[in-house]
Every structure is written in structure tokens, then in C-alpha cells.
Amino acid sequence: MTEIDPEQNVAPGEPHSNILSETTAYVIGLALALGLTAVSFWVASTSSLWGPGVAVGLVVLAIAQMGVHLVFFLHITSGPDNTNNVLALAFGVLVVFLVMIGTIWIMGHMNDNMMPGPEITNLQMQH
Amino acid sequence: MLGKLSWDAIPFHDPIPLITSLVVILAVLGIGIWVWRKGYWPALYHGYITSTDHKKIGIMYIVLALLMLVRGFADAIMMRLQQSLAIGASQGYLPPEHYNQIFSAHGTIMIFFVAMPFVIGFMNFVVPLQLGVRDVAFPTMNNVSFWLTASGALLINLSLFIGEFARTGWLAYPPLSELEFSPGVGVDYYLVALQISGVGTVLTAVNFVTTILKTRAPGMSYLRMPVFCWTSLAANLIILAAFPVLTVTLALLMLDRYMGFHFFTNDGGGNSMLYMNLIWVWGHPEVYILVLPAFGIYSEVAATFSGKPLFGYRSMVFATMVICIVSLMVWLHHFFTMGAGANINAIFGIASMIIGIPTGVKIYNWLFTMYGGRVRFTVPMYYLIGFMLTFVGGGLTGVLLAIPPVDFVVHNSLFLVAHFHHVIIGGVVFALMAGYTYWFPKAFGFTLDERLGKMIFWCWFIGFHLAFMPLYVLGLWGGTRRMQHISDPSWAPWLNVALLGAVIIGVGIVLTVVQLLYSIKTREQRLDVTGDPWDGRTLEWLTLSPPPHYNFAVLPDVHGEEAYWIRKQTAIKQDALIDEPDYQPIEMPIDTPTGVICAFFASLCGFAVIWHIWWLAILGLVGAFAVFVWYAWQDEHEHIIPVEEVRANARERRRIRMEHLHSLSQST
Ligand code: HEM
Ligand SMILES: [Cu+2]
Numbered sequence: 001m002t003e004i005d006p007e008q009n010v011a012p013g014e015p016h017s018n019i020l021s022e023t024t025a026y027v028i029g030l031a032l033a034l035g036l037t038a039v040s041f042w043v044a045s046t047s048s049l050w051g052p053g054v055a056v057g058l059v060v061l062a063i064a065q066m067g068v069h070l071v072f073f074l075h076i077t078s079g080p081d082n083t084n085n086v087l088a089l090a091f092g093v094l095v096v097f098l099v100m101i102g103t104i105w106i107m108g109h110m111n112d113n114m115m116p117g118p119e120i121t122n123l124q125m126q127h
Numbered sequence: 128m129l130g131k132l133s134w135d136a137i138p139f140h141d142p143i144p145l146i147t148s149l150v151v152i153l154a155v156l157g158i159g160i161w162v163w164r165k166g167y168w169p170a171l172y173h174g175y176i177t178s179t180d181h182k183k184i185g186i187m188y189i190v191l192a193l194l195m196l197v198r199g200f201a202d203a204i205m206m207r208l209q210q211s212l213a214i215g216a217s218q219g220y221l222p223p224e225h226y227n228q229i230f231s232a233h234g235t236i237m238i239f240f241v242a243m244p245f246v247i248g249f250m251n252f253v254v255p256l257q258l259g260v261r262d263v264a265f266p267t268m269n270n271v272s273f274w275l276t277a278s279g280a281l282l283i284n285l286s287l288f289i290g291e292f293a294r295t296g297w298l299a300y301p302p303l304s305e306l307e308f309s310p311g312v313g314v315d316y317y318l319v320a321l322q323i324s325g326v327g328t329v330l331t332a333v334n335f336v337t338t339i340l341k342t343r344a345p346g347m348s349y350l351r352m353p354v355f356c357w358t359s360l361a362a363n364l365i366i367l368a369a370f371p372v373l374t375v376t377l378a379l380l381m382l383d384r385y386m387g388f389h390f391f392t393n394d395g396g397g398n399s400m401l402y403m404n405l406i407w408v409w410g411h412p413e414v415y416i417l418v419l420p421a422f423g424i425y426s427e428v429a430a431t432f433s434g435k436p437l438f439g440y441r442s443m444v445f446a447t448m449v450i451c452i453v454s455l456m457v458w459l460h461h462f463f464t465m466g467a468g469a470n471i472n473a474i475f476g477i478a479s480m481i482i483g484i485p486t487g488v489k490i491y492n493w494l495f496t497m498y499g500g501r502v503r504f505t506v507p508m509y510y511l512i513g514f515m516l517t518f519v520g521g522g523l524t525g526v527l528l529a530i531p532p533v534d535f536v537v538h539n540s541l542f543l544v545a546h547f548h549h550v551i552i553g554g555v556v557f558a559l560m561a562g563y564t565y566w567f568p569k570a571f572g573f574t575l576d577e578r579l580g581k582m583i584f585w586c587w588f589i590g591f592h593l594a595f596m597p598l599y600v601l602g603l604w605g606g607t608r609r610m611q612h613i614s615d616p617s618w619a620p621w622l623n624v625a626l627l628g629a630v631i632i633g634v635g636i637v638l639t640v641v642q643l644l645y646s647i648k649t650r651e652q653r654l655d656v657t658g659d660p661w662d663g664r665t666l667e668w669l670t671l672s673p674p675p676h677y678n679f680a681v682l683p684d685v686h687g688e689e690a691y692w693i694r695k696q697t698a699i700k701q702d703a704l705i706d707e708p709d710y711q712p713i714e715m716p717i718d719t720p721t722g723v724i725c726a727f728f729a730s731l732c733g734f735a736v737i738w739h740i741w742w743l744a745i746l747g748l749v750g751a752f753a754v755f756v757w758y759a760w761q762d763e764h765e766h767i768i769p770v771e772e773v774r775a776n777a778r779e780r781r782r783i784r785m786e787h788l789h790s791l792s793q794s795t
Contacts, residue, residue, distance in 0.1 A: 084340050095368040098455055099408055103401075106459060106467050110400050113466045 029072025036065045130739035131312065136290045141225070148288040177718040179266035180676055184273050185252030186570055189563070191277055192245035193639075198284065199241050200636055202233035207594070207629040211622045213612045226611040227294035228313065232283065234297025235317060238413070239324060240280045242551070245559045246420045247276075247331055250359045252566060254335060256667035256674065257353045259344025259683045259690065264337040266716040267758070272327040272334065274726030279324025282733050286316040290737070293317040296609065298406050299380070301391035301399040306384045312737050314384065318377050319733040325374050332366035335359060344666070346685035350444070353665045354437060357444050358423030361451035365412045365419075368455060373409035376402060400465060407458040415454040418550070419447060421558030422489055425514060428507040428561050429493045431661050433500030436689055439492040446485035453482050463531045464538045472531040479529035483522060490515060505661070506580035510561035513588045514553055521549030524599070542602025545595045552591050560587065568660045572672045573650040579642035586635025594628025597621035657787045658780075664692040671780050677715055677768060680777035681708045699791055704781055713768040719761075725754045 043049060043057045070076040076085050138144040162168055175183050205221065206229055213219025221229065255263055263269050286292040293313040295304045304314045339360045343352070352360075380402065382388040389395030391402045430437040437443060459467060459475035493515060502508065524546040528534050537543060560583070568574045598606075601621055613622065646653070658671040669691045670678055687693050698704055732747025734740075 091364065091368070094452075095455060099372060102456070102458075103404055103408070106404055106471060107398075107401060109467045109471055110404075110465065113468050114400065 025072060029068055032068045032072070033065060036061055036068065040065075128740075130735070130741070132289075132738040132740065136312075137288070143225070144287050151284075151288075173718055176723055177270070177720045179262070179270050179716040179718060181251045181255050181263050181266065181269060182570065182674065184269050185248045185250070187273055188244040188248030188251060188276070191273075191280060192241050192243075192248060192559075195236050195240040195244070195280060197636065199233055199237040200633065202229045202236070204629050204633060205229055206233065207622075207626045209611065210613060211619070211626045214619050214622070215614065215616045218612060221611065223611045224294060227609070228292040230609055231293045231296050231299075231313075231317070232286075235293075235321075236280075236283060237551075238297065238417075239321060240276075240283065242417050242555055242559075243324075243328065244276055244280075246362070246417055246555075247328070249355075249424065249559075249562050249566070250331075250335055250362075250420060252570065253667060254338065254356055254359050256569075256670070256678055257356050257665050258339065258342065259347055259666045259669075259679060259685060260338070260342045261677045261679065261682075261713070262716065263334050264342055265334050267719055267721055267764070268330050269334055270719065270722035271725055272330040272722075274722040275327030275330070275729060276324045278726040278730040278733065279320040279327070281730055282316060282320040282323070282737070285734070286313065290316065298410065300406075301380060301383070301397075301402050302393050304380060304384075305392050307392070314380075315737040318381050318384075319737050322374065322377055322381075323729050323733050325370055325377075328366060329370050329374075332363040332370070335363040336367065339363075344679075344682045344685050344690075347690065348685075350441065351685055351688050351690065353423075354426035354440065354443050354447075355420070355423035355665075357447050358419040358426075361447045362416045362419045364451055365416050365454060369409045369412040369416070372405060376405040376409065379405075403462050403465060404458075407461045410461060411458040412454050414550075415450060417555045419450065421555045422447070424558040424562040424565070425493060425511050426489075427665065428511050428565055429496040430689075431565075431663050432503045432505055432508045432511075433497045434503070434662070435496055435500040436664070436692075437492065438495035438498075439488070440688060442488055443492055446488045449485045450482060453478065453485075457482065460529050460534070463534045469531075476529050476531050480526055483526055486522060490519065506564045506575075506577060506584060507561040509581060509584045510557045510564075513584065514557040514561075517553030517557070517588070517591070518550060521546060521553050525550060537602055539608055540602040541598040541606040541608055544608050545598035545602060548591070548595050548598075552587070552595075557587065560584070565661070566667075568653075568655040569658075569667055569672045569674070571650075572655055573646065574653045574655060574660055575646045576642050576649070576653070579638055579645060583635045583638045583642060586631050586638060590628045590631030590633075590635060592628065594625050594632060597625045597628075657783060659695075659787075664689045666691050669694070671783070675776055677713045677773070680710055680713075680773050680780070698784075698788055702788065704784055704788070707778075707781065710770055710774045710777060712770045713773055714765045715768060716764060717766050719758065721754055721758045725751050728754065 040058055040061045043054055043061065049057065070089065074085075076082065076089055078086070138148070162171060175187055178184060206226070209219045209221045209226055213221075251263070251269065255261065283292070290312045293299055293304065293309065293316065295309060295314060295317070299314055299317055302308060339352070339356055379388070379390040383390050383392060383397070389397040391397050391399045393399070426437055426443060457475055457479040459471060460479045463472050463476070493511065524542070528537065528543065528546060564575055564580055598621075601618055604618075606618065613619075655672045658674075659668040660672070661668070666683055666685075667674075669683060683690060683694070694705070728747045728750035730747075732744050732751065735743035735747055
């Protein structure tokens, strides 16, 4: 059995005991975040991808971006003593989910029911 | 130079606001001079204004709430008077543009500057004491939160003297609140005041969620926390979830009004329905932010005055957390009639009714707490029983309103007005009055006069029913809300009963002032020497009244639910206190004027934004920021209370407690 070096055995985002490894973690986070941003710009502007795939790709990249921020900058980890942070995150995600999905759902129906349909707004048809 | 501000903004030709302004200005000056002449100024400045003590901040919140209650009530009685006078041929004494400002101001002030600061005041005063700790997690931020709330209140009241208030109702629905239809500064007063106080509220929530999750006395596990702490936790979680939505919604409306955006306008692709949706994403949870801590107060009162542990403590905690989540999923019931369609209406209607279940659980828990207990019919207990009788009715009309087809009939009617006052007065205001009576001795060292307290209760109880039951009837007859004139003379008797009810509530409010003055005057007769005047069960009754700045000389060790009750019973059984612990010097946060100065600049900035005085707005912003920078550069944030002082105070407390203990054991 090999001894595990406690210095190396920390989850990303957990506080490190020395400045150097802490800085390294932030730099890794920064690099990942910038990389994901660059890729998003590339996905949005290139024509070499299948059209509908672009949106999906952007969503995936956005979620990955959130993950990087949470782990490297906001220090959400699965380590012990982190239950509160994880619960807070879960609560936040739940709220955002409820508000966004609820609003999109409600406003979609409102638009269908309340907005004049295309037959009415299309002036060319109204001779 | 002064933007839209000119002498026209002062209401020289309107006697009502003009006289009110003069009276208020004279009163403020008078009190200021009195404080100064009596030499109370340093005590006020160091003891309260700059204090980082959660108890002092809590008291300031409650004073603010009581002052604003007077203002909100003045608006209410003016509306009642107008509706009793302006029937048939008569137009009453308030022209529509004035009446519309009054109901908007009443609603806004009652919710944001009466109910909210009252509830937050109790959380401040009680939660750290009940958790057995010395302060909140971020004491300076706590002071800043209070002053930002006060800044919002100041701006709203300023609108009476300089300019006008919104005529849009308390939620400022567009398109009416857009520049096109509300070109004056009224809506801007509304928006800016709520934005500033909203920052204070969110900071409070951050503070209390952290305090409750991270700083509890040793042994105070989650399932040993008093119910008031649980309901405060839930309320603050809801604030964290909901208030940012309000901030964003109001910010979008500000963009529309200030920078020509088109989020909610009629033209340019705007959609005002999105505003209704977003504002209620905040608005429904808001009522639970108010009522959950109220439920917490009732729980403390029920257990204490029944002399029994709270029935179903765990189900209470569970019900609270269920309400906390479900309250975020029902907002559409405020606009069933807007046209989302049958499916959506049905789903949100059912979700709304589901909230009735955990609430019902709570009612049964309080009933069973009283059942078989030795109930002492004190003033807080009157409010608890009055609440249960009243709230069940208000809850029932709420379930009725949650049925979409019913809501299509009574939406925006006086039936709705009756319903929400039913739950807010019967649920929240009764709890606040109960809490005021219950915790007053802890704050000031003597109890309030009991006889006047009961009279105040009866004024609220009878006055409420007289003032609002008639509105249910009128609502079912088709009476809509926000009417400056009543065309059907047959409504007059009902409106007059409502006016009588409001007058009786007014008597109750006057008696509250009388009770306070009388109780101060005769306090020697009702001193709370032991720190435990009600035979309490939670940790705030462990320390003396009023508690020392640091609350507890040593943090109490908690061995079960009802931390203080267990300790007290053990002491009575053994006829001895626990061994004298090893006292340590205590580190406490120092006072700081950061909060007031920051709020001063925030008010300046807010006022400038309202009147389009851009240089002043920038000045205010820079000033507020500079205060923070200045504060961050301070090296000293704490001072040490020497161990001798701590020990001396603690020994004095132990001596009092020993005497009390002997008198108890002699009487048994
Ligand atoms: C003290 C006794 C009270 C009386 C006599 C009273 C009376 C009134 C009246 C007459 C209205 C206008 C109804 C209409 O539209 O025709 C009103 C509206 C309202 N009240 Fe009260 N009220 C009282 C307490 C409260 C309290 C304690 C709160 C909340 C904490 C509150 C919140 C509101 C709100 C939000 C509105 C709606 C304003 C609007 O239409 O935009 N009221 N009240
Ligand atoms: Cu609601």
C-alpha cells in the first residue's frame, strides 16, 4: 500500500494548505473557463457544425462553464464539511429551474392564448 | 442642475399633504430637540444608531415598523372615510389622483415597511438568543441592512412632501406604470425606495441563513432548534430565492422608464404580462416570508403558556420546510384571469390548495399543545387563540380563491381585499403583537401592562372583523377594489360598518402608545428581575433581561429540545445551578457608523435618481462605495470585554438565579 500524500489528496476547490497549490488551482480554473468560452465562440460562429447541434453544444458548454466556476472559484466540492454548500447549490438550482421553466411555460401559453395569431397580423393577407 | 426638481414639487395647494408635512417636520424637530436637551443623544448614537448588537438592531427595526404602521393606518382610515363619504352624488374629499396615491402608499408601506421590518426585527432580537450565541454572523452588515431599509422608508415618506407617490397600486403593474401613462416621479419613488430597501433585506437573509446554519451553541443540533429559528431559516431562504427576482423585475421597469427600453411597454415588442408573472414569482413567496416567522412566534407562545412542549415539533419543522419549497411553486394563482389557459390554471390552483395541508397540520399542533396543558390566558395567548379563530376563515377564503372559476368571479374584487387582510391581520399582525408583548420584557426588563394589552387585543380582533367582513359581502355583490367613488347607495351601511371597524383598530393603535408610556411609567411594579418572566422554555430566558451585550457569559451547553427548560428542571430538582464555569474574556464587534453613512449616501443617490439629478446620483454612489472601502481598511473590528467584567456580571446573574431557585423550591 502506498501512503497518500495529504497535500495531493484534495478535491479541486478544497482549500489548500500552501499558496502555490492554491494558485495553481485558480490558474487551472481560469484556463478551463477561458477555454470553454473560446470554444463557445467558435461553436457559435463556425459553419462546420450541423445547425441544430449548435444550440445543444452551447447548452452543454454553458453547463460545463457553470461547473468550472462552482468547483474552482466557489469551492463547491463533495468533500466533508461541504454539505451546506452543496445544499445551497441544490436549492439555488431548484429555484432557478422553477422560475425559468415556470415562466417559459406560462408565457408560452399566454402568447398562444392572448397574442393575435399570424392570420391577423399578416397585413399582406388583409386585402 | 436640479433635474426635474422645482418648487412645483411642494404641495402648496393641497392642504392634506401640506399640513401633514408640516406636522411631521415639527414632530421630528421636536423629538430631536427633546433628545438633545435631555442629553440622550450620545446614548442614542452609541447605543442604537451605530450599534452592531443584534438586539439593538432588532429594536430599531420594530420602532421603524411601529412608526410606519401609524402612517399606513392613516392612509387606511382616509380610504375608509372616502368610501363612506363618496357615495352616489357626493364625490367625497379625495380626488381620484390623490386617492390612487393613498391606496398605493398604504399597500407598499404596510408590506415593505411595517410587516417586513417587524418580522425582521424579531428575527434579529430573538434568533441569536434562542440559538445560544452572542451575535449574528455579520454584525456590521446587519447594521447596514437596517439603515438601508430605513432609507427606503424615508424615500417613500418623502414623496408625500416633495412630488407625488405612484398611483399604480402597490405592485405598479405596467403598462400603467410605464412612462407613457405615469410620467411623474411617483413610480420612480416606488421603484427606487424598494430597490434600496431590497438590498437591505437580501443582506439580512444572507446574515441569518449563515447565522442559523453556522453559529449555534454547542449541542444545538438542527432538530433541537426552537421552531422560531426554523421558521426564520425558512423565511430567509425564501428571501434569498425571491427578492432577487423582485430586484430584477423592478430594474427592468426602471430600464423602460429611464432609458427607453421596451420590456413591458405596449409597443416595441414589450409584454406587460411578463411583469405580472415575474412580480408574483416574488409576490407569493413574500406572504410566506411574513407568515412563517409569525407561525414561529405562535409556536413559542403556545408552548410557553400551555406549560407543555410544542406538540409535534418534528411535524412542525417538516411542515415549515414543505411550505418553504411549495410557496415557490404557486405564483400563478394571482393572475388566473390573464389567460394562461385551463391546464396551467388547474395545476397552479391545485398546488395552491396543497399548501393548506401543512398549514392545517400546524393549526392542529397548536391546538394539541394547548390540549391538556395548564393554559395561562396572557395577552400573547389571546392573540394565539384569536389568530386560530380568524386565520382558519381567511385560509378558507384563500382556498376558494385558488379555484380558478371562482377566481374569475371575484378577481380584483373587495372579496380579495377582505381575504388578504384576513390572513395578514389575523395571521401576521396578531403574531407581531403577540411577539411584541412576549419579548418586550426581555428587551427592556419589565413587562407591558396586561389590562391595556387585552384591550388592544380586543380592538384588533373586533375591529378587524367589523372592518373586513362587510368587504366579503360587497365583493360578492360585484364591488371591485381601488374605487374612489361608490355609485350604489345601498352599499352605504356596509361601508360604514367597515369604517367603524377601522376606527376601532385605530383605538387599538392609540392604546398601544398609551400602553407603552404607561408601562414605562409604572415599570417598577412589573420589573422582570429573574430574566424569565413567563416561565419560558427556550434559551433567551436563560440570560438576564435586558441581556448583556454578549448575551451569554459562556455559550450554553444544549442537551435536548427545549434547551432552557431541561436546564431549569435539572436545577430545580437538584436545588443547585450548574458548577460555575471557567469564564474567558469575550471578543465583541465594535460599533460603527458605516451603516448610517452608507444609507445616507444611498438615500441621496436614490433621491437624485428619482429627480434625474445625475451629478448627485454619482456623488451618492461614490460616497456609499467610499464608506465601504473606508470600513474595509479599518484594522480594528472587535473589542475585548475583560474577564473580570464577564465574571462579575455572571456571578450577579447566578446570585439572582439562586434566589429565584430557592423561592421556587420553598413554594413546592
Ligand atoms: C390596520 C387596518 C387596515 C385597514 C383598515 C386597511 C384598509 C385597506 C383598504 C380600505 C384598502 C383599499 C381596498 C380597495 O382597494 O378598495 C387596503 C388595501 C391594501 N392593504 Fe390594507 N388595511 C389595513 C391593514 C393592512 C395591513 C396590516 C397590510 C399588510 C401588512 C395591508 C395591506 C394592504 C394592501 C397590500 C392593499 C392593496 C393596495 C392596492 O390596492 O394596491 N393592509 N387596505
Ligand atoms: Cu399567492
